[in-house]
Amino acid sequence: MEKRIAVILGDGIGPEVTHQSIKVLNAIAAKYRHNFTYTYGLMGAIAIDKTGDPLPQHTIDICRQSDAILFGAIGHPKYDNDPIAKVRPEQGLLRLRKELQLFANIRPVTTYPSLHHLSPLKEKQLQDVDFIMYRELTGGIYFGKKELSDDGTEASDLCIYNKNEIERIARLAFVSAQQRRKKLTLVDKANVLETSRLWRKTVQEISSDYPDVKLDYMFVDNAAMQIIVNPKQFDVVLTENMFGDILSDESSVISGSLGLLPSASLGVSSALFEPIHGSYPQAAGKDIANPVGSILSAAMMLDYFGLYNEAAEVREAVAWTLTNGFVSQDIDPENPHYTSTIGEFASDYI
Amino acid sequence: MEKRIAVILGDGIGPEVTHQSIKVLNAIAAKYRHNFTYTYGLMGAIAIDKTGDPLPQHTIDICRQSDAILFGAIGHPKYDNDPIAKVRPEQGLLRLRKELQLFANIRPVTTYPSLHHLSPLKEKQLQDVDFIMYRELTGGIYFGKKELSDDGTEASDLCIYNKNEIERIARLAFVSAQQRRKKLTLVDKANVLETSRLWRKTVQEISSDYPDVKLDYMFVDNAAMQIIVNPKQFDVVLTENMFGDILSDESSVISGSLGLLPSASLGVSSALFEPIHGSYPQAAGKDIANPVGSILSAAMMLDYFGLYNEAAEVREAVAWTLTNGFVSQDIDPENPHYTSTIGEFASDYI
Ligand SMILES: CC(C)[C@H](C(=O)O)[C@@H](O)C(=O)O
Numbered sequence: 001m002e003k004r005i006a007v008i009l010g011d012g013i014g015p016e017v018t019h020q021s022i023k024v025l026n027a028i029a030a031k032y033r034h035n036f037t038y039t040y041g042l043m044g045a046i047a048i049d050k051t052g053d054p055l056p057q058h059t060i061d062i063c064r065q066s067d068a069i070l071f072g073a074i075g076h077p078k079y080d081n082d083p084i085a086k087v088r089p090e091q092g093l094l095r096l097r098k099e100l101q102l103f104a105n106i107r108p109v110t111t112y113p114s115l116h117h118l119s120p121l122k123e124k125q126l127q128d129v130d131f132i133m134y135r136e137l138t139g140g141i142y143f144g145k146k147e148l149s150d151d152g153t154e155a156s157d158l159c160i161y162n163k164n165e166i167e168r169i170a171r172l173a174f175v176s177a178q179q180r181r182k183k184l185t186l187v188d189k190a191n192v193l194e195t196s197r198l199w200r201k202t203v204q205e206i207s208s209d210y211p212d213v214k215l216d217y218m219f220v221d222n223a224a225m226q227i228i229v230n231p232k233q234f235d236v237v238l239t240e241n242m243f244g245d246i247l248s249d250e251s252s253v254i255s256g257s258l259g260l261l262p263s264a265s266l267g268v269s270s271a272l273f274e275p276i277h278g279s280y281p282q283a284a285g286k287d288i289a290n291p292v293g294s295i296l297s298a299a300m301m302l303d304y305f306g307l308y309n310e311a312a313e314v315r316e317a318v319a320w321t322l323t324n325g326f327v328s329q330d331i332d333p334e335n336p337h338y339t340s341t342i343g344e345f346a347s348d349y350i
Numbered sequence: 351m352e353k354r355i356a357v358i359l360g361d362g363i364g365p366e367v368t369h370q371s372i373k374v375l376n377a378i379a380a381k382y383r384h385n386f387t388y389t390y391g392l393m394g395a396i397a398i399d400k401t402g403d404p405l406p407q408h409t410i411d412i413c414r415q416s417d418a419i420l421f422g423a424i425g426h427p428k429y430d431n432d433p434i435a436k437v438r439p440e441q442g443l444l445r446l447r448k449e450l451q452l453f454a455n456i457r458p459v460t461t462y463p464s465l466h467h468l469s470p471l472k473e474k475q476l477q478d479v480d481f482i483m484y485r486e487l488t489g490g491i492y493f494g495k496k497e498l499s500d501d502g503t504e505a506s507d508l509c510i511y512n513k514n515e516i517e518r519i520a521r522l523a524f525v526s527a528q529q530r531r532k533k534l535t536l537v538d539k540a541n542v543l544e545t546s547r548l549w550r551k552t553v554q555e556i557s558s559d560y561p562d563v564k565l566d567y568m569f570v571d572n573a574a575m576q577i578i579v580n581p582k583q584f585d586v587v588l589t590e591n592m593f594g595d596i597l598s599d600e601s602s603v604i605s606g607s608l609g610l611l612p613s614a615s616l617g618v619s620s621a622l623f624e625p626i627h628g629s630y631p632q633a634a635g636k637d638i639a640n641p642v643g644s645i646l647s648a649a650m651m652l653d654y655f656g657l658y659n660e661a662a663e664v665r666e667a668v669a670w671t672l673t674n675g676f677v678s679q680d681i682d683p684e685n686p687h688y689t690s691t692i693g694e695f696a697s698d699y700i
């Protein structure tokens with residue numbers, strides 16, 4: 001199979017973790033005789049530094065011309081210290097999502113028994129956790145009209161959704177539930193928000209197309225509790241952009257290390273794959289970051305290409321590194337392995 | 351001291367837990383020679399049943415005429431099953447907040463060592479947790495304009511804040527921090543929202559009036575992680591209405607039982623005190639609910655009256671019931687005590 005992959009290394013530890021994914025993808029390509037080609041583009045703080053723009057047109061172009069995008073991380077402390085700066089690295093990512101209509105952010109949440117000791121949650125809460133969150137990514141309060149009054153004393157953000165935006169991600173979530181334990185939980189605040197009521201109505205309407213899936217509803221405040229108290233109750237969780245931002249990061253603590261978790265952002269004709277961790281600038285260039293989140297994102301990309309066996313093999317390679325203690329310092333501070341070593345061991349396994 | 355207290359028993363277990371608080375308040379009144387008078391009003395599902403209105407004018411009137419409001423719980427399953435019903439119990443509470451301008455919802459989060467085993471978090475996370483959340487309660491997306499297009503395909507909710515709304519709660523939070531460990535964390539999403547940027551700007555501006563308080567900022571997605579991973583880093587947390595709804599419920603899981611936690615909602619000239627748990631209809635009338643959240647809310651009311659010794663004595667009485675195992679089934683399913691028994695033991699202790 002021929003696949004063109006746009007690679008956006010991004011900021012901080014983005015480059016070093018993404019390079020491990022490329023090693024692993026190359027091992028897969030060699031073994032299964034695929035042809036993966038990589039084209040590189042800039043985004044984030046590094047793009048601002050080099051071009052003044054967090055998302056240069058060239059990057060959008062190469063993304064449009066590829067079959068999928070592999071992305072590292074975004075953000076730099078020099079902008080974080082000035083959170084209301086006019087140009088920010090994160091704008092690059094938000095614009096890329098909108099330009100390519102990457103409307104469905106998908107994050108699987110699972111735990112590795114060998115890593116339960118790292119989780120802030122008790123063993124009891126961790127048993128059998130296996131859910132997947134579908135977060136709407138190109139609508140809601142992120143992209144609605146923002147206003148600041150002339151005298152600067154009043155500000156507003158509009159949260160706005162239409163049925164099409166809701167339906168397209170809801171259908172993906174229903175299909176995912178059909179392939180899993182057949183339960184879909186819509187998280188909203190329908191007792192307060194008009195947009196949430198439109199979500200409920202729309203999701204309820206299309207649910208008849210998926211009669212084998214049990215649909216239930218949960219208010220977002222309750223969901224924020226349930227994710228910690230009883231995470232195994234969830235199978236597929238569907239929610240809007242802002243709630244998804246909060247709940248997916250909350251969910252990520254279950255695993256005990258942010259460094260392990262992958263994500264996919266699917267669009268109409270493109271898809272972006274990235275670890276959920278940030279740019280972790282303190283670790284940049286030190287070869288100490290955890291590459292597993294990025295490598296598992298590459299596995300999600302292989303699934304997206306329909307290369308299910310290959311994806312399964314990448315996950316097996318990762319599980320093998322974890323059980324054999326070939327892990328970075330966030331997992332084992334006593335006996336840490338380098339980012340590049342873990343990438344090599346994983347690709348050698350393949 | 352003379353105090354007029356409006357009592358809204360509300361729905362579900364609201365009446366039975368609130369009655370225990372009244373026992374305790376009466377014990378305090380007798381011992382310290384205060385004169386507390388109680389006037390009762392309807393709100394919630396019971397108010398809809400009896401008057402058609404979740405918040406009858408009579409209830410607003412008695413609340414305005416009192417020094418403080420003691421409230422039980424709101425909500426009934428017959429409305430939950432129809433989350434988009436036109437008249438809902440919760441509207442009563444939202445309207446009361448707005449009518450009385452109860453703009454600051456305050457929730458202390460602490461843990462009891464004797465109850466650490468109930469928490470979903472590991473012992474390590476629970477050590478030294480002691481923070482207090484200030485949630486803005488009468489602005490933001492809860493009360494901004496809601497629209498549904500004529501054809502029902504598009505919906506919107508406006509999140510809107512002005513400087514005054516931000517400043518009045520921020521000042522309360524700063525003062526609270528001054529009396530505590532002198533750290534204030536503003537939680538927002540300033541990398542995306544215009545309203546969040548107004549929050550940052552306003553809070554930063556007034557921070558010079560509280561030079562002894564260290565102010566820091568945290569994005570809401572990160573806060574959702576930090577509350578679980580490292581809750582002891584927080585002292586006073588300040589946030590807007592919707593984020594506060596989510597994060598305060600998330601924080602409540604730390605203690606291991608929702609039934610233990612109190613809250614206060616302060617306004618310009620009134621204040622409402624309520625346990626954070628809901629109406630728990632399955633338990634209603636069975637004398638099995640945990641009255642501690644309500645009793646500790648009454649203690650917050652005593653603090654509000656300036657009766658600090660009395661408030662401390664109520665907290666001591668509660669701690670005594672907890673350490674002696676006079677607890678409800680949510681805390682000790684093997685050997686549970688009745689709601690009314692716990693209320694009696696606590697008031698006898700006084
Ligand atoms: C960087 C930021 C704008 C972004 C978001 O809020 O969507 C991030 O938190 C994420 O979840 O990908």
Ligand SMILES: CC(C)[C@H](C(=O)O)[C@@H](O)C(=O)O
Nearest residue numbers: 191192221424440443444595
């Ligand atoms: C009942 C509901 C409208 C309310 C809210 O969202 O404010 C509740 O969740 C709360 O936190 O008091």
